[in-house]
Amino acid sequence: MKNNFLLRLSLTKGIGAFGKQRIYQFAKRHQWWEFDGLEVRLLAQTTKTNDWNEWTEERLSEIQRTHQFITIEDEEYPDALRYVPTPPLVLFYKGDLNLLKRNMLAIVGARDATNYGYHVLEELLPDITKRGFVIVSGLAKGIDSFAHQFAISNQGKTIGVVGTGLDICYPKSSGNLQIEMSQHHLVLSEYPNGTTPAKFHFPMRNRIIAGLSSGVLVVEAKKRSGSLITAQQSLEYGKDVFVVPGSILDGRSSGCHQLIQDGAICVEKTQDIFDSYDLWNKIH
Template sequence: MRAWDEREGLVAMHQIRGVGWGTLDKLRQAGWDPGRPPEEKEMKTWRKAGVSSATIGRIREKWTPRWVERVSRELEKREIRAVTLLDGEYPPLLGQLPQPPWVLYVRGDVSHLQGPGLAVVGTRKPTSYGKRVTRQLAGNIADRGWTVVSGLAAGVDGEAHRAALEAGGRTVAVLGCGVDVVYPRHHRDLYKEVVRKGAVISEVPPGTEPRPGLFPRRNRIISGLSWGTLVVEAAEKSGSLITAHHSLEQGREVFAVPGPVTSAWSRGTNRLIQEGAKCVIDADDLWMELNHVPQPEAPLREGPLPGTELQPQEQALLDLLGEEPLTVDSLADRSDLPLGELHRQLLQLQVKGWVRQLPGAQFVKK
């Protein structure tokens, strides 16, 4: 009789120190059954398969019905869902990789791992141009019903997640640490928002602190979840270029936004374009390359509130706004309204759901 469920056994084994992808692969090749405790004679075959004696000793000590139950209980307590290669909920694109993660830990909506995704990555210190382009493109991706996949890092990653959330769309953040560890710390509020409206995932056990070696692995999952990777701004030795190269190795599309040749933050993206990445100057460039992918339903956007007809002055001010953000000073130069009245009209348009305020006191039409 089986002592526990196969997937529970796999998750519990994954959380034993020293048991990573390679060890699990060796165990599986040796005929390991994650649904029952191992016998002593079975462990001898593990040694022949290349599993170290020290690791086998830890497995013998830890991997018991009590341990399996404890792991399951702790995940439930922390509101973390484990999705394994044995589950139908495992992301289909990620499962196509030569070495897909055995276990993904998820906080948030697991269904966000199923729909078509597009990675949006870039520098941690974007220019104002990079921020604007990221928001415009990520917002369009989310508007189309696609999932915006990124790494919750400072800069382009954070802007991409925020744009997807503001569009009422889907977003997935892949971490280079445990799914219950917020990194970077100043993204705590964004992390909570993604958990609430999207999904945060990691391939390493909960509680794992970030360290340099985990981020290339994280980047591989970002690209592995996605039909393509869009790089907005990147220096010549940027981590986001690693994600782009993973995309190429995985047979996925690579897109890059061109920038000024004088900008250090555009050297990486311009180089990608030289090497054959699709040059993206607007969202249509993405969809031309991805028209073979079955298109999901677009999310329902929250529009203006019913019964919020505009007054003539409000309509005139709204006509000045478009997809490009404008500051109050820019609007004042284009409008005859006194500054105090301009602020009041902008507030009314926000309340009525016609206008959205962006960081830096910039405004854009919804």
């Protein structure tokens, strides 16, 4: 009953992430998992219509039959993600869920990455994977894809978080990589199969990347970019933000330099990342 409720709530359109969180917290507090459409709307504190009543037992059974998923109430749900302001109530997945128990480092950066960004990851990833970090990113073009690929080629493990259903590869250029990761690594989404890309899905996806990881490494990011959103969220969640400086000539790393000015950790070598983790472990 509890899992059915959480699945139904996560799939309901017309209620935002904060509204869903309010409903979930109320249900958890009272250990009551049965609501009608009006109660859901009142608890969400919204006048918008929603499709709660359209999610019949039959439709929910179909989702359960065709998807693998965990809910926020399941033991396998990653602890770090429970503490973000609006954690996903359900995570659909393909691949090895055990990777969620490992130490995770997010790597994000420019879609139109340069050779410099590529070589930076080529230089840093062997040591990072050797140290046992699972690399988390968003399967986008550029730095995201390079990070996943270098993790794999260095015998490491990697997790992709996507802003579509798991049956859709976006961008298409990441298709083969996504298929390989869903078989031998892990791909996650909070959206059911058939969900196509939408602009607002990607900032939502970024909060999962930031929430899962113990820190985020930013390589080549402009001032206004999704990578900066992920870095900002990581800071808000109390995570370390590591930044590789870039060229001052083309603006592609202007966001990186802004982060360093704001107090992020400047990374020239992998030891700069490891020192921060070693210090954190000593304090705690």
